[in-house]
Amino acid sequence: MLFRFKVMLGVLLLACSPKTKPQVAVSAEKMNVVYQGLDNPLKIVAENVPCERLIVTTSDSSIATVKKMDHCDYLLRVHKRDREGIKVLVYKDDTASKNLISTENFKTFKVPKPYANLNNKTGGPISPAELRVVRRVNTTLNGFIYDGISYEALSYNYRYYKDSLQTTVSGFAENALIPTKLKQCFGDSKTGDSLIIWNVMAKASGYEKSLLPDRLAFYIRTHQDLKDHQED
Numbered sequence: 001m002l003f004r005f006k007v008m009l010g011v012l013l014l015a016c017s018p019k020t021k022p023q024v025a026v027s028a029e030k031m032n033v034v035y036q037g038l039d040n041p042l043k044i045v046a047e048n049v050p051c052e053r054l055i056v057t058t059s060d061s062s063i064a065t066v067k068k069m070d071h072c073d074y075l076l077r078v079h080k081r082d083r084e085g086i087k088v089l090v091y092k093d094d095t096a097s098k099n100l101i102s103t104e105n106f107k108t109f110k111v112p113k114p115y116a117n118l119n120n121k122t123g124g125p126i127s128p129a130e131l132r133v134v135r136r137v138n139t140t141l142n143g144f145i146y147d148g149i150s151y152e153a154l155s156y157n158y159r160y161y162k163d164s165l166q167t168t169v170s171g172f173a174e175n176a177l178i179p180t181k182l183k184q185c186f187g188d189s190k191t192g193d194s195l196i197i198w199n200v201m202a203k204a205s206g207y208e209k210s211l212l213p214d215r216l217a218f219y220i221r222t223h224q225d226l227k228d229h230q231e232d
Helices: 128-132 180-187 223-231
Strands: 009-013 024-028 033-035 039-046 054-058 064-068 073-078 086-092 100-109 115-117 123-126 138-140 151-162 167-173 194-204 216-220
Touching: 033 073, 039 054, 039 086, 039 100, 054 064, 073 086, 115 194, 128 180, 128 216, 138 151, 151 180, 167 180
Parallel strands: 033 100, 123 216
Antiparallel strands: 009 024, 024 039, 039 073, 054 086, 064 073, 086 100, 115 138, 151 167, 151 194, 194 216
């Protein structure tokens, strides 16, 4: 899966011997941060050395590998994390040690987990009108730099309390959609009801499923209820 950076940030690496080794520019996102499991685009340019003469590899192929794309573009695929980071090695013509012209170290991170929500609400007061338009449990990644990564809720537990907590409707949803009996509760919701959703399991394409830590707890209030409470 190919992802594009929104911003390319140049890092200039100076070789130890400027008389014999060219300067090399390695461009990556987030100040040399790369993510496990993603194809992290790199752009590598060496002074006075055509891109076709560059050989780019890593110090340990079991941790990360580099794939050459067009011209000076490469993809860095991180297979597993290393606390010391990943070293990208740039050679000219071949991988003899004398032809090593630059080494760049990248910090590695895991793709962050999303947060569960109902139409961007994660808990607190919610009106009957807002509940009636909820169709699914969403899983959202905030502020992540890659396009194309999206999680889907696979399952979750729910419990709806109504009639002043005298009646409960509980169940297990096997996908992101709101089950029929919970949807009926939403349609009949009124002040005093409450809703809890927990054990949300989510997955993104190419990644293992993850149990989200979120526990969504809502209490149903009309907008007028909230307004009256604020005035009191």
